[in-house]
Amino acid sequence: KQEVTQIPAALSVPEGENLVLNCSFTDSAIYNLQWFRQDPGKGLTSLLLIQSSQREQTSGRLNASLDKSSGRSTLYIAASQPGDSATYLCAGYLLSSGSARQLTFGSGTQLTVLP
Amino acid sequence: DTGVSQDPRHKITKRGQNVTFRCDPISEHNRLYWYRQTLGQGPEFLTYFQNEAQLEKSRLLSDRFSAERPKGSFSTLEIQRTEQGDSAMYLCASSPRVSGNNEQFFGPGTRLTVL
Numbered sequence: 001k002q003e004v005t006q007i008p009a010a011l012s013v014p015e016g017e018n019l020v021l022n023c024s025f026t027d028s029a030i031y032n033l034q035w036f037r038q039d040p041g042k043g044l045t046s047l048l049l050i051q052s053s054q055r056e057q058t059s060g061r062l063n064a065s066l067d068k069s070s071g072r073s074t075l076y077i078a079a080s081q082p083g084d085s086a087t088y089l090c091a092g093y094l095l096s097s098g099s100a101r102q103l104t105f106g107s108g109t110q111l112t113v114l115p
Numbered sequence: 116d117t118g119v120s121q122d123p124r125h126k127i128t129k130r131g132q133n134v135t136f137r138c139d140p141i142s143e144h145n146r147l148y149w150y151r152q153t154l155g156q157g158p159e160f161l162t163y164f165q166n167e168a169q170l171e172k173s174r175l176l177s178d179r180f181s182a183e184r185p186k187g188s189f190s191t192l193e194i195q196r197t198e199q200g201d202s203a204m205y206l207c208a209s210s211p212r213v214s215g216n217n218e219q220f221f222g223p224g225t226r227l228t229v230l
Contacts, residue, residue, distance in 0.1 A: 004157070032217060043119075043206060044158070044221040089157050093217070101146070101171055103219060105157025 003094060006106035014114050018078050021109045023090035025071040031093035033066050034103065035075050038087045047088075048075075080113045087111070117141060119222035121207050127228045128197055135193045136225045140209030147190050148219060149182055150206040151175065158206055164190060197229045 036044040048057045048064040056065040063076040091103035120139045150158035163171040166187040184190040208219040
């Protein structure tokens, strides 16, 4: 059962573009939401955490928002750079998992920023 | 390096052999998690520890899998009688004891290949 969906699965953009990555949940009841970056063959790097009482978080060129009513989150990347090329994963603590401890992940969006 | 560390980074084994992985969390984090990630997919939750207590286990954690955290610090994940389907990246994460902040920080992972 796919509970977290990320669209698109892959995205290629020229350097300098602003872009939006999307994440949606079949169960809109979520606690916190976390966005990660994963480079090929590597572990996950935490980018942003949106806690249950928050609607968005910003870090540098990244901004993540969470709309619980619609079960959606977006990750906005401003002025993209080739070094941003990686797979971006969203993950939430879903009520349907019965746990506020285990993250449920999407399959990720593979981003390529062309110089 | 104050991040989550995992050892080994890569493990190649023959089907039927036992393997053990180690995870050292960030020192002040009392929560520790294990996930499994297969190619092209997001990580899937396996198990969760709070201090030395194993509080949650996924149904993915068959009886061939066992995890321990004997002193509430490092953790080990053992797979007995490995099968080719066990080939995956095994990721460890930790999070702090601060109430309401369960941001998870991941290690580099152990890539297991079962021949």
